[in-house]
Amino acid sequence: MARLHRRLLPAMIALLLGGLALFSALPTTAEDEPSTAKDPDQESIFQLIAPRAGEVIADVGCGKGTWTFPLARAVGAHGRIYAVDINRRKTEQVEARVKDEKVTNVEVIHSVADNPMLKADSLDAVFVNNVINHVDRSALAGFLSGIRSALKPSGRLIIRDPNGGPGRVVAECYRHGFTLIEAKVPLENVARPSFTSGWYALKLLRADRMPPALLPRLDKPSRHLTRLHLAEELYRLGVLTREELRSTWEAIENAPGKVDPAVDEPLDLINAAEAIGALSPKTATKLRGRVKKP
Numbered sequence: 001m002a003r004l005h006r007r008l009l010p011a012m013i014a015l016l017l018g019g020l021a022l023f024s025a026l027p028t029t030a031e032d033e034p035s036t037a038k039d040p041d042q043e044s045i046f047q048l049i050a051p052r053a054g055e056v057i058a059d060v061g062c063g064k065g066t067w068t069f070p071l072a073r074a075v076g077a078h079g080r081i082y083a084v085d086i087n088r089r090k091t092e093q094v095e096a097r098v099k100d101e102k103v104t105n106v107e108v109i110h111s112v113a114d115n116p117m118l119k120a121d122s123l124d125a126v127f128v129n130n131v132i133n134h135v136d137r138s139a140l141a142g143f144l145s146g147i148r149s150a151l152k153p154s155g156r157l158i159i160r161d162p163n164g165g166p167g168r169v170v171a172e173c174y175r176h177g178f179t180l181i182e183a184k185v186p187l188e189n190v191a192r193p194s195f196t197s198g199w200y201a202l203k204l205l206r207a208d209r210m211p212p213a214l215l216p217r218l219d220k221p222s223r224h225l226t227r228l229h230l231a232e233e234l235y236r237l238g239v240l241t242r243e244e245l246r247s248t249w250e251a252i253e254n255a256p257g258k259v260d261p262a263v264d265e266p267l268d269l270i271n272a273a274e275a276i277g278a279l280s281p282k283t284a285t286k287l288r289g290r291v292k293k294p
């Protein structure tokens with residue numbers, strides 16, 4: 001019996017260690033609390049959010065408040081964090097913690113899918129972590145417009161998401177009046193593995209004005225040239241990978257019914273793309289030079 005135990009012991013230890021390794025490799029949920037000291041997740045994303053003492057920030061889709069409380073500490077007693085969620089159970093959880101820990105600078109908002117219910121022109125920044133892909137497609141326009149109108153004129157929107165390939169999200173943000181200023185694709189130093197195609201983070205600013213209806217127009221095959229240039233610009237900003245850029249080119253080039261754009265149209269579109277920050281002034285000037293004169 002003792003011999004059997006001795007033989008089985010190494011196998012049991014190996015099994016136990018293997019189990020532990022497997023457990024630690026399992027994806028943890030985004031709702032796990034970031035640890036306090038030197039959390040790599042927090043460091044990498046706080047570089048983009050750049051929360052400052054006294055600022056007013058909303059954590060939209062806050063869940064149980066994983067990021068709400070670190071943000072509340074960052075803005076300090078003179079700042080304020082709005083913890084917003086559509087799920088009553090989550091908002092109650094955050095409210096309970098606010099009460100238990102006697103936190104004075106967090107306010108909880110129970111919102112609806114297409115309206116984060118934030119006061120107009122009141123926020124320095126909005127943080128949206130692992131939420132954008134949970135927002136119902138039909139609610140996305142209201143969700144983003146609500147965030148835009150709640151931001152102060154030069155307010156910032158930071159989106160962090162584990163579902164890689166942020167092209168669609170960037171396009172939706174342009175459409176709803178945001179300018180992309182920084183993209184981390186992929187986002188480094190993320191402790192929790194992504195379930196799908198990798199974490200990314202975007203920093204956008206509330207644009208001065210709403211864009212002309214650019215993207216719906218770009219969907220038309222006759223606008224293929226400008227779509228190519230926008231794809232190039234997104235690649236330059238690090239939003240599209242080289243591989244995605246190539247497949248985007250192919251998709252645009254193979255668009256059925258492709259026709260040469262009429263003379264004025266590319267100019268309109270380049271101007272519009274520049275106005276919303278999709279093209280830098282330098283690139284826009286270069287592209288304008290490429291448009292054939294009549």
Ligand SMILES: C[S@@+](CC[C@H](N)C(=O)[O-])C[C@H]1O[C@@H](n2cnc3c(N)ncnc32)[C@H](O)[C@@H]1O
Nearest residue numbers: 030031061062063066085086087113129131134
């Ligand atoms: C995966 S959890 C992320 C929670 C939290 N941001 C975090 O990182 O731990 C997604 C959260 O988004 C919330 N949510 C989904 N759609 C929303 C919407 N349209 N407006 C506000 N919150 C929303 C859900 O209720 C859920 O709590």
